[in-house]
Amino acid sequence: MSDDLIIGKKRFRSKFILGSGKFSLDMTRKVIESGGVEIATLAVRRVNPDGRENVLDYMPESVTLLPNTSGARTAEEALTIARLARELGCGDMIKIEIIRDTRYLLPDNAETVRAVRLLAEDGFTAMPYMMPDLTAARDMAAAGAAAVMPLAAPIGSNRGLLTGDFIKMMVEEIDLPIIVDAGIGRPSQACEAMEMGCAAVMANTAVATASDVPAMAAAFRMAIEAGRKAYLAGPGRVLKDRGEASSPLTGFLGE
Amino acid sequence: MSYRAPEDACEYMPRMEVVDGSLMESVLEAERSFDPGAYTSADVLRALSSDRLGPYDFGALLSPAAVPYLERIAEKARRITREHFGNSVCMFTPIYCSNYCDNRCVYCGFNRDNKIKRARLTPEEVEVEMSNIASTGLTDILILTGESRIHSDVEYLAMCVRTARRHFESIGLEVYPLNSGEYRYLHECGADYVTVFQETYDPARYEQLHRGGAKRIFSYRFNAQERAVMGGMRGVAFGALLGLRDDWRRDAFSCGMHGYLLQRKYPWAEISYSLPRLRPCSSHWEDDNAVGEKDLLQVAMAYRLFMPFAGETISTRELPRFRDGIVNICATKISAGTSVRIGGHSDVKDQGDGQFDLSDTRDVEEVRTALRGMGLQPVFNDYVRSDR
Incomplete structure (x- = not known):
């Protein structure tokens, strides 16, 4: 049975989404190769058509681009950026990022729901970055999201699955791919997110700030694959600290 | 609307907008309780070990007690910069459009009493200069003028911004402080960022140094960033010209707090700090309060640890060795191909004199x-205009 990651009409083998913009462009190809990456995000604002240090010039043909709307503060600004991405040939998959807080860079869920609707109506495959809030995720699904991307911890913090319990609720309740985005600091944390049933993991800072960037991308690839296998295998029961009663409480039943 | 802080160097002039003064009061209050000499090694180590720094920790990093720990602070500053910005360094250049000035600032080359060659670019010259700058590949420009509402009025600034709009993505202004309605107008013309240096945050010293012109009004200048944000600007930059006052640590502390408190009030505002220190200029200003490279680095690193998400711009007043060193630790934006002369990007004009000497x-x-070469990623474009 195929175990592809399905987003909108596209299918992917790899479940490791790589961020860009935090390591040198010259390294892009090598990092993508060693991570087995099929989807790479990029900030549309870093695209410099016909200009210098243009991120698009460094992305291998094989990779599917996932442009993000970083810099957008409103749904309308997100739409402007998405349309620019389309004009630039980045395709229709868009990671919606709407942020009105420059300190923590936390996403604005309410405005993001509005943006999902606007972008979906415009034909985009909308993938909203969000605070893991089940109600907001349902609203995003209803507005036409193709996947939802809850944060594990504040972006760039490398602090791991701080919001794990809330992401798990989304995994159980939302019939869309749940892609953990932001805050994953180590491969073991990515593995844990995949064991929980997340469809994919996106990492950027954790890879970009490693001493050996391509080697860290490879480590993430393996961890994400391991987590996925474990999820599919169905993790066994974990015994609690206290043992379980040897004579069952329901043992009195006679019929 | 009758607010007047006792620290005002002089009364507001007609048509100067009055805004709520709580931000300035909070910054001045914070500085009054800042005692650089009271910190100990333990305070510095505590600041170094915490994830989120408060004003007290920020003060510790600026204090003399932090000096023996500069290398450790640098290691942490670099790590935090990489986490927030990756290895990216944005490139831009300033364009000096006019050097006429109405003010009498004793330390400044543009002082109206100075006998320097004055010039102002015509609209055609602005076009040529900007076109030349754009041909270098830069997409981010900072428009500067001397502070003259007569020679570079708001319509002149609007002309410069509209011209820049045709050549650049990101447009900043470093001009005299304006009212929020004027900022809104220039924002609608295409400007998104505003830089205003408070120079010094000591109202008494400020009054001594700014002997004439609208700039004498300390609080009107102080509230410029707030008015800019009220006018719709996306980002604002702060700067203290270190060396104007006996203790640069106090100005650095106030400047850091100014950005910190403004962002708390307007959480969406993009904050950045500029890192100027006094350099020789044609005013023959004799400074006794010299700020060394080590001091400037200490300030830059303290800003980084206190405000991890804030941009930091390093001036062309500094030497290449220092600028390269500091972008490797904490600065996120660097100017290149700079000319501080009027008409310095073309041969359109008998050039007007610069404000200071380039290093x-x-x-x-x-x-x-x-x-x-340092393993950093130069960034030429980092902005998508919302009015595309």
Whole structure:
């Protein structure tokens, strides 16, 4: 049975989404190769058509681009950026990022729901970055999201699955791919997110700030694959600290 | 609407907008309780070990007690910069459009009493200059003028911004403080960022140094960033011209707090700090309060640890060695191909004199190569206009 990651009409083998913009462009190809990456995000604002240090010039043909709307503060600004991405040939998959807080860079869920609707109506495959809030995720699904991307911890913090319990609720309740985005600091944390049933993991800072960037991308690839296998295998029961009663409480039943 | 802080160097002039003064009161209050000499090694180590720094920790990093720990602070500053910005360094250049000035600031080359060659670019010259700058590949420009509402009025600034709109993505202004309605107008013309240096945050010293012109009004200048944000600007930059006052640590502390408190009030505002220190200029200003490279680095690193998400711009007043060193630790934006002369990007005009002397004359390509050589990623474009 195929175990592809399905987003909108596209299918992917790899479940490791790589961020860009935090390591040198010259390294892009090598990092993508060693991570087995099929989807790479990029900030549309870093695209410099016909200009210098243009991120698009460094992305291998094989990779599917996932442009993000970083810099957008409103749904309308997100739409402007998405349309620019389309004009630039980045395709229709868009990671919606709407942020009105420059300190923590936390996403604005309410405005993001509005943006999902606007972008979906415009034909985009909308993938909203969000605070893991089940109600907001349902609203995003209803507005036409193709996947939802809850944060594990504040972006760039490398602090791991701080919001794990809330992401798990989304995994159980939302019939869309749940892609953990932001805050994953180590491969073991990515593995844990995949064991929980997340469809994919996106990492950027954790890879970009490693001493050996391509080697860290490879480590993430393996961890994400391991987590996925474990999820599919169905993790066994974990015994609690206290043992379980040897004579069952329901043992009195006679019929 | 009758607010007047006792620290005002002089009364507001007609048509100067009055805004709520709580931000300035909070910054001045914070500085009054800042005692650089009271910190100990333990305070510095505590600041170094915490994830989120408060004003007290920020003060510790600026204090003399932090000096023995500069290398450790640098390691942490670099790590935090990489986490927030990756290895990216944005490139831009300033364009000086006019050097006429109405003010009498004793330390400044543009002082109206100085006998320097004055000039102002015509609209055609602005077009030529900007076109030349754009041909270097830069997409981010900072428009500067001397502070003259007569020679560079708001319509003149609007002309410069509209011209820039045709050549650049990101447009900043470093001009005299304006009212929020004027900022809104210039924002609608295409400007998104505003830089205003408070110079010194000591109202008494400020009054001594700013002897004439609208700039004498301390609080009107102080509230410029707030009015800019009220006018719709996306980002604002802060700067204290270190060395104007007996203790640069106090000005650095206030400047850091100014950005910190403004962002708390307007959480969406993009904050950045500029890192100027006094350099020799044609005013023959004799400074006794010299700020060394080590001091400037200490300030820059303290800003980084206190405000991890804030941009930091390093001036062309500094030497290439220092600028390259500081972008490797905490600065996130660097100018290149700079000319501080009026008409310095073309041969359109008998050039007007500059405000200060440059210490880094490298062109865009040289700075780009230097950044790449250090394993950093030069960024030419980092902005999508919302009015596309």
